[in-house]
Amino acid sequence: MTETEYARGLEGVIAAESEICQIDGAAGKLYYRGYSIEDLAQHSSFEETTYLLLYEKLPSEPELKDFTQRMRQSRDLSPVILNMIRDFPPAGSPMELLQSVISYLSSSVEHRIRHSADCNCRRTLHQVAQMSTVIATYQRFKEDKDYVESRPDLSQGANFLYQLRGEEPPAEEGRILDTCLLLHAEHGFNASTFTARVVASTYSTCYCSISAAIGALAGFLHGGANERVMNTVDEIGTKENIESWLDKALDEHRKVMGMGHRVYKAKDPRATVMEGMLEELSQKKGDRRLYEFLKHLEGSFRARMEQKGKPIYPNVDFFSGAVYTMLGIPRYLFTPLFAAARSSGWLAHILEQRKDNRIFRPKALFAGPTPRPYVPIEKRPSS
């Protein structure tokens, strides 16, 4: 690259080496530390996958037992955090609440440890464990309901539904949500993960890094596509309207939410797993309307794009919003839940960054004015 060329948005720039996540966009493959997302979704749990991301290997039985116990013991919220949630301004977003809670958690860790290379994140785990508790509690307080203490016998996904609903979810619903968390746990050098690494590269704390990453995810170009898929479903209304809606949307060059991906040029493998879970949930609940609606929308959209020689496939967000909706989770909690899941990937990247750190310091191509003399205020034109 010459001094006058640059990569807008760092597109295509390799900014670090990483051993955490491999994405083969052309083949539609995703691996966490060499394990395929399909295998992990079928055999692993969010907790075990978090161990894999943080410790670089699958745990032995005693290691998993110890890790799971530590994570489950870290789930419950202190009275101060409960008050923060209760007192959070109604106009504030749950993403801002998560940022505040993560920053607050930092104060409970000794200064020396916060700033050490390992920053004790692997041991405390409360950033990962508590985020879903904060989200469930935020919703309960919104509904004037009481805080529900976590259940140490439930997986991270099942426990979230338990703390949200106040009653134990059916086993398959707990497993499905746990798999949703696992599917969102990691995805390479996206904007929020890169943010986490940039902040970590200054040797700021892991709490500052995660809080900054949550801020990056809050922007609508990163998080929220699944919410917008559900808004599209509402906008279209009935299955019979799909064709005419697509005619108009494509004429107006609108993007169909949940379709296409910057990296995947084949079907996003997470979308395949998510679709299977939506079908299973629809079957169990005896309500296939949302599933069939989305399949119809997908089929019609893809056929039109293929006719134009532009094959476009569903991404993970196309089906995830419907899964969350069928689990009774309100739309404004979709992105916070994404943050709760991604916190384990962020933490893995923070640790990797610190292992072989070099502070990020790119350059900008200066396009401003040439040097000029300072003009005293009385000599400036009044505009």
Ligand SMILES: CC(C)(COP(=O)(O)OP(=O)(O)OC[C@H]1O[C@@H](n2cnc3c(N)ncnc32)[C@H](O)[C@@H]1OP(=O)(O)O)[C@@H](O)C(=O)NCCC(=O)NCCS
């Ligand atoms: C993610 C996204 C920005 C990628 O866009 P991209 O990099 O331009 O994708 P491609 O290069 O594969 O697009 C090829 C063509 O298909 C079009 N296309 C891609 N996704 C589309 C969509 N969802 N709806 C309509 N047209 C789409 C592009 O505009 C492009 O058309 P062009 O050749 O006339 O410029 C885009 O697919 C999108 O906005 N999707 C919807 C939002 C979404 O679901 N985001 C979550 C991603 S995880």
